[in-house]
Amino acid sequence: MFLNDKRFLCALAFTLSQQLLLATSTYCIASAGIALTNGNINHTLENISLFFIFALMAYISSSAATLLSTRASNNIWKIYSTATLLTATESVQYASEKNKQSISQWLGAEALPTIAHACEFYLEMVSVALNIILTLAVFYVAVGWEIASSIAASLVISFALVMLLRRRIERLAGTMQHRRQDALLSIEPAWTCSMFGNRKMRTAGLRILDEKTHRYFREINKYALLEQVVACCPIIISTLALIAVFQFTDLFRASIAGALVALLPRSLQVFGNVHALSVYLSQFFLIGAKLRNLEGFSAGLEKHQQMHEEPLLSVSVWDSLTQKEIRPSDLIQKLQCTGRYWITGENGSGKSTLLKIIKDSAADAILITPETYFLDAGSGLSTGQRRIKEIENVLSMAPDILMLDEWDANLDEGNCGKIDRLLDEASRRMLIIEVRHLRSGGHPSAGRSSCDPSTG
Template sequence: MILKNKYFHISVFLVLVQQLTLGASTFFLAKAGAEIAEGNTLNSIYLLTYFFVFALVSYIASSLTAINTTIFTNCLWKKYILMIFDQVKNKQNINLKKNKQNTTAWLIGEAPQTLREVAGYMIGTISVYLSVITFLTVFYFTIGAELTALISASLLLSIIFVSILRRKIEDYASSSQTTRLMVNTFIPSFWDAQLNVSAKSKLLTKSKIEFENLISNNFRMVERYTILEQFLATLPIIISVIILISAINNMKITPELSGMLLALLPRTLQFFGSVHSISIANSKFIYLRSKYKRLLEYVGELYNLNLKGAINNNKILIQRLNDNKMFSVDELLDIVLNDTNTHKGRILIEGENGAGKSALLHLIKEFCTNSILMTPDTKFSYEYYEGSTGQNQQKEIETVIQSDHDLFLMDEWDSNLDKNAQTRYDKLLDELSSRALVLEVRH
């Protein structure tokens, strides 16, 4: 999903241009400093001109990278949403209200945030590694191999420490995702408590405490990871600074070398920032890899309902309304799945709560491709409609009835409707049953 994306390839190319031109500008800056120290002012002006030109190209490439990375992230989010829905398509054993709520919270909360982090991390890490490589290359050709080797060795510490603390980083990644999802899914309940409960109610107090506990747990995980991340990032810089100070005080300084050192000083500070970023990137690789892996495996975490096991044959009554003929669950399944000649009429499914009426409709939906299932929680109309619960229900019924299907599975279609509306839509379903089969669950 990432490595084959064309916007990723464009970003990598732009980052390469950015860092190569930045390295070239650093090289010309060092050479200009050496020329100034030697008293060759005219040559230094030419070299400084090259420095500014390459620096300008580098900053333009940086801006283009930022724009392209935004496009890259948006493309990833869209493809991820389509991928998830392609994986869950017509899997009625996971077509549950809780899964719908969790997936909604996941796709608009955790997923885009993780994808932004992963996209930014990949482009940023490539950039910062190229920055360090180009700087060390310039350092090697201007200051010398010994000092360059010592600074390079300090970077290995970050990799070593990250390897040691790998398990801890993975735990923080998983915990931060889980606790954030819990906060996201709790928001609707918190909304209801804040708007529908008395200010003095114990229920409101309990809701506030639960929300504070959930969000505090999430903050705690993120803060612990940040502390660990910054420890791993700062240690190599401390060692690099000690090496530089010690080397400068013990090496023989010529006018040419002093000129280059002074010219490279701003870039050296930028290099320390890159070292800091690399150290963070090394620890973040494990952190984001764990989060991204969970993104790809999300559908497997959804609750699976055993549809056949949820159906209690003895507690479900099935009646064809056209002639009042009664059917067993097995007979109904045989009619729907095998007897195409009877795909007209209305069949009523009744039973007590928990008998498996809704599970039966879901089971039928899984095997019948040209069918549509309407439940009290389904919403086929994409436009926002500011009406009562009953009015919204009517809008959904009309959308369903107007669709082109052979089998209509109506789960409690009359909920929230007044008597007049029930009568009206009952007649419309009668008309619909003349060209299609309507299975309906009603209490």
């Protein structure tokens, strides 16, 4: 996902450059300390100047890496979102309100921050690891292997701890993602219960939200504790090892003492980076598990597998021109026709399923449901005005087939009449198929339908 993005690879290159420049600046300040101990002021000043020059170049490289990282994460999220939406809309079998809400929450609340965090995290981890390795190399050259090896040992311990806890970290990652998703999806029901329900419903809705967020935060707290244990143990061990080196060896000469004093601020930074790298090592598996969950998200979507096999015996289809009833299978054979057809039947009889079957067979058909809005109609419009604007917009696209699922739900007689006239006119040039909510007289109103005999 990340290594295929050129911006991210360039950011990695700038990160490497930054750490090489910082290591060079560290060597310069160590050389300045040695020169000062030996009384060579000119050499001291020269190395201090080089220290600032290399440090400045390192910070410029860091800024370039950050800019490229931001652009890379944006591009990676766009590619992932497009791929997820294409997969989730490749078949009407995925058409469900649950999938729509899950995808919306997942792409916005999970994928976007996860990808942005991962992009930043990988660069920081590489930066910290390089900083430690290159700084230890400078320590080895400037003050000897004893101090360098004491710090290096902490890295080995940290890596061993993380590997021991890897499986637990990965399980926590999956649990946190799913519980976060559950908590976010419970916000809307809690709002609905609080706004429109009675006191009992309000209390129940808020209680469910509280329970789900509590479970999510509990997993976060578990991981935070685990992470800090992994981070602190190596620092404690390496600090004790360094004190032992200082107290029980005759390591120090005047020049080494000067270099070590000059490097003390960098020593503190190295300890901070060892602590950070310990955290990053645990997060490496956490983020890896999250990214694998991103890749597997589409496979877990709800799918109406048996859609084409469901019996539609309780569904009636009416030809609005002849006022005659036809079989659902006959309607599917008339997709090259123009005209207007009504679908009727009891709740749960399969009316909406029939529309989805037709949409699955005719990819360029347009299906409007009560929850479907193709454009932002703006505020201040009534339900009827917004629905009229939606249908006018769709008709302007001149589809061959337009299907409407209960477009007249919650509309008054005036707006129903306006839309009815729009559809009747449009049926002269396209196929209109409707599931109606309101019907008068028990039969479809007068309309027209025609089909070229050559197309059946």
